[in-house]
Amino acid sequence: MKLTLENVTKTFGDKRAVDGVSTELTNGVYGFLGANGSGKTTLMRMLATVSTPTSGRITLNGNDIFQLGDSYRDLLGYLPQHIGYYKHFTVEKFLFYIASLKGMDKHGAKQRITELLDRVNLTEKTKVKIGKLSGGMKQRVGIAQALLNDPKILIVDEPTAGLDPKERIRFRNLLSEIAQDRIVLLSTHIVSDIEYIAKEILIMKNGRLIEKNTPQKLMEGIxxxxxxxxxxxxxxxxxxxxxxxxxxxxxxxxxxxxxxxxxxxxxxxxxxxxxxxxxxxxxxxxxxxx
Amino acid sequence: MKEIQIDPEISEFLNSYTIDYPNEEEMETSIEYILSQVPQKKKRFASFKTSAQTIIANSLREMLMFNWTFWALNSVFLFFGIMSLTVFQTDPYLTLFALAPMPFIAGIFEILKSQHAGLTELEMTLKYNAHQIVSSRLLVVGVFNLFINAAITALCLQVDPGLIFSKLLLSWTIPYVLVSGIAFLIAMSMKSNMVSSVLLTVWFVFCYVMIQTPVTQEFLMQLNGFKAAAFIMAGVIIWIVHIVKIKTFNIRSQGI
Incomplete structure (x- = not known):
């Protein structure tokens, strides 16, 4: 599987949020590193089909992801930077709802939800209303929903925000385990999130991709x-x-x-x-x- | 035709060039790549049919996810309608006019709940995406509202068989199409989870003032076919605009 960005640009009025980004992404974890406003989230949103590039192209195995439509979204797991919830839904009901919107059947969804709640350490909160969960727990529900359909392309924007150190390690290990046969794109400004698991780090600054290399090579450079x-x-x-x-x-x-x-x-x-x-x-x- | 004379030196230079023709495999690869770039002709009807089927299929799930307050509020409206017609013996045309858009206005909160909960961005990335979800909820609320209006119309005819059916129909069609369209327009720009409560209050006040004012009451009672058609047409246009907007949901329109 190959995700290709060809000169992708996104402008908002006069501002170039993403400026001519070209790269190729294959299976493995890619860490997007950049300060606030560097264009990480805008790029993530385009990769998740939330917004379209002003110019340039994003393709999956040669096919435009926006032309692929729901067959691309079917492969996608996405955790936005700011995710909301239906607060009166229980954790289980919310995950079932998202599973059905991902086109999963009830039986498969049930099994997957049980498994994922265990992975994100929320089994005991299955029947609790989301409004009553702490910020870190809500974030873990967000991680679980992104993984529901066993996505081949996982895009997570600042996924460890609000997680305590133990949960961050748990999440890193989870990503590391699943990344072998899928593309995982992780945006963060917490370097320890990607230090040990990223196959390559993409450094973004002022909307441009200024470096893309293995952590080792990047570190050797300085x-x-x-x-x-x-x-x-x-x-x-x-x-x-x-x-x-x-x-x-x-x-x-x-x-x-x-x-x-x-x-x-x-x-x-x-x-x-x-x-x-x-x-x-x-x-x-x-x-x-x- | 005049033959072009080429300098022998240039001619020799050009002749030294050879063109390597691609082999069969290279040609196939090129064709495959180019084919993937050719925009596919959309079969519009087939695409519309699939989309409509998806929206209808998703409506049932969305209905099951509606908050109980929506159903409770609508039961109150229905009860109020029945009581008005049978016990208080209010004017059936005005009663229908006042009740007609209420289920829809109450349902706006459910239709736009993703927006209020901050879930639109996530829903845009799902297999059944944000515009299909909103369309499914619209369908549930719209059809449910239609059902309530039809039920009250039937009740009116039951209570007083002398009522004019076409006039009853017009009494609720205008607010159902036009008022709900305007309410949805306001709701889309308000982006507040209090939107249904605010709009219902505004509609209550409007109906109360209208019923208390003989001029507006008379205007409503004497709506002829042409004027009524104009109001309905205005409502239909507003809804077409809404549908186009929903189909082109994007993060900027959602203020993300």
Whole structure:
């Protein structure tokens, strides 16, 4: 299965939300990384057929996804960034309703709902009204509905928002398990969500796709620009104003700063292994600080 | 015809070119690719038939998902209609006029509940998508409203066989088509889950004022065929606009 984006552009008035994105996506997890307003959600919406590109084309195995219509949507599982619920529906009723809108038969839906509620740790909440669930639980219902039809293309926009660390790990593992024979597109600005499971990371900035590569390759690309330096308390502000400073670890000998810089920031600075947070900081420093 | 003279040097240069013809497999691949790009002619009637069948099939599911308040409210309207005609002996034409769009106005909340719950974006990506879902709900509410109006018309004729059937029909057809169309238009732009309550209140007040005002009452009673047809036509046009809008649901129109 191959999802192809050919020069996809989406404009809203004068603003280019997505600007000439071209890429190919095959089975595996793809992490879309970008600051707020970078175009991730707009691109996700086009891939989910919620909106159409202003220009360019999205195809699945050579066929335009908008021409494919319901046969494409039949393959799709989607979790929007902001999902609403019918609050007076119970969890089970909501999932049955969505299953029927996905064209599933009652028997198949029943089995799948039981299985998925177990996977997202909501079995005990089956008969509870959605309005009474916490934000994290509602998000888990959202994840379950996206997986109901065993989708071949799963698009999840900020899926871990509101989940506690344990549930985030559970969700990551779930995605990792199912991604072998399907395309999973995951948009986030929480780098740890994709660090270990993404086959490739797509970095978006100002509507453009600026990088697409494996996490390893992307991190290798900035290997010479990540430094660790020990400073005292009084020097921290000066480093922060001159460099992109990531983590700061306070210890007995002062503060250890993680710095992203093309040049060596201090005589005693040492290179340190790169992680995805460094990568994020490298590309989105201004946005992160905003 | 004059033969074109080509410089021997250029001629020799051109002759040195060879064109590699593609093999059978390459030609097949090219044809297959090009065919996938050719827009398919839509069989409009077949597509309309499939779409209509889907909407009808989905209506039953949507009906089962309606909140009990919709059915309770409509039972109250029906009860009120029966009581008005049999106990209070109100004017049957005016009673029908006032009751005619109420089930629909009460149902607007159900029709647009995805929008109010923030589920439209998700529903746009499902096999049976947002416009089919809204159309199915519209069908349920519309047909149910029609059934209520027909039942009250039958009751009117039962209570007083001397009533004019065509006038009874006109009494409810105009508000059923026109008022419900305008109400839906307002509801689409209001995007509030209080929309049904607000519109029902407005309609109650309007009917009360109209019944209290002899001029409007007389106007309604003397609606002739031409004027009535004009009102109904206006309602039909509003509904055509709605149907087109629903068919082209997109995230901007839904304010997502």
């Amino acid at each position: 290997q010479q620009q990540v430094w660790k330096v020990q400073v005292n308390d009084r020097e921290v502000a000066s480093y922060q104003s001159s460099y992109k400073v990531g983590n700061m670890v306070r210890g007995s000998n002062g503060v250890e700063l993680r710095i992203i810089s093309e040049r060596k920031p201090a005589g005693d600075a040492d290179h340190t292994p790169v992680n995805l947070e460094d990568l994020y900081l490298y590309y989105f420093d201004k946005e992160a600080g905003a």
